[in-house]
Amino acid sequence: MIRALFVGGVVDNSEMDLEGPQPPKNYPENTGGGASRYSLRQLGVDGERVVYAVYGAPEVDDAFVERVADERDYARRFEATPQTVH
DSSP, X not given: OEEXXXXXXXXXXXXXXXXXXXXXXXXXXXXXXXXXXXXXXXXXXXXXXXXXXXXXXXXXXXXXXXHHHHHTTHHHHHTOEEEEOO
């Protein structure tokens, strides 16, 4: 189980669980209507395992997402090492 965390947009500071060993690149994966989607910006890794995924709204840049993730202290909370996703 991977914890998805959201920065910016209408679901800012929301969380949910994702199935699978790897999170999708965008959330939701398939919008069907071409709507803007949150994009994967950071992973929290504990050894080989991904424990959290930070998604950023389309209107926020990577630096903002990284700053907010740091302020919310996701790495400490999940005891994981943050990795930026490009």
